[in-house]
Amino acid sequence: MQNMSGLHRDPLPEARPLAAPVGFVGLGNIGLPMARALTRAGHALRVHDRDPQRMRAAEDAGMTTAPGGVKDLAGCAVVALAVSDDDATEQVLTGTSGLLAALAPGSLVLLHSTLLPATVHRLGRQGQAHGVELVDAPVSGGAQRALRGELTVMAGGSEAAMTLARPYLEAIATETVHVGPLGAGAVAKLANQLMMFSALAGAYEALDLAKAHGVDTDAVLRAVGSSTGDSWVTREWGFFEEVAAAYERSGVPRHQRSWSKDLWDVVATAREAQLPVPYAALLAQTLAQRIEHRGAEES
Structure with missing residues (x-):
């Protein structure tokens, strides 16, 4: 059931097609x-x-x-x-x-x-x-x-x-x-993107650490699936590499891809509010290259 208010979940009437196109x-x-x-x-x-x-x-x-x-x-x-x-x-x-x-x-x-x-x-x-x-x-x-x-x-x-x-x-x-x-949706989406890409950056480094010590990536992902390290990113491992490859095939410019554009939008929006976001700034400069490299490896 959809939550149209953000505060409660009242039953909604059945959706009807809009009259006009x-x-x-x-x-x-x-x-x-x-x-x-x-x-x-x-x-x-x-x-x-x-x-x-x-x-x-x-x-x-x-x-x-x-x-x-x-x-x-x-x-x-x-x-x-x-x-x-x-x-x-x-x-x-x-x-x-x-x-x-x-x-x-x-x-x-x-x-x-x-x-x-x-x-x-x-x-x-x-x-x-x-x-x-x-x-x-x-x-x-x-x-x-x-x-x-x-x-x-x-x-x-x-x-x-x-x-x-x-x-x-x-x-x-x-x-x-x-x-x-109006405008609150844009802020919420940027907050979502920062949380997601922060988790992705952490997962990349964590799995690099495991690999460097000879521990299999799939085994780590299975382990964290029922542990405190669990996240959407680990459950959907490979999602961003697939999206990167799809973007590459369809010719989407790299600066328009979400892991590049959205993180810079987070930094710009924080700057407007005079809010320091050092982690977002670091991700904006480093994460896109990592995703693109992995996407190229998977394609």
Whole structure:
């Protein structure tokens, strides 16, 4: 059962497909599986991506594409973005396409990318000027959970916006935590990323230590599975190497990959709050190279 308030778990009404088509921008590693989960839940989708191959994959999955670009999504009451970064998000919403200005007042935009809180706040003000509600709804769980509609969503937005978003969120997530007002979702996602990548860095060093003394990696992972060293990272060992290899195959620039971009976003967000985060700063400079190297070994 989803947790829309972050405080309690009241039963939710059965999810119903939204009346109008849902616009979806960004059909990458997470976006396309999310779009497929929405389609399977009965939502009609109108999708766009700059990559023609991804657009063809969406058509093959029964989605309607928007070959004219994001301007073709102006008639959608709900539009979701799962694009690469802050610049891409702003280009879709406020660039030459100007989707915020094109959407009808009362429309809803969901931001699934991992963004700087300052970007979310800026876009929120611009959306408000056009009568468009925004929810920052970054997701966690990976592509396989996205395909099954079993992601976790960390949502920031008004109660009114969360009510509008509910049918959509029920199709993509088994856990939606409303963490606060607009921008809070972005902060929660960065906190999640820092915890996860900290655990990953520690696991890399721990397994190097074991290997240096002739102890098998799989044996250590089995041992910690029921010990205090257990974590999602150790239970899903190999996840990041697979993602790195997938990014490499699809041509995602290395600076846009989560272990690089998100850690630098953590540092920037902490700096804005005048908060020292020395461990995050160290990880931002060291972890990406380690993951990329391991990904290359596994590919």
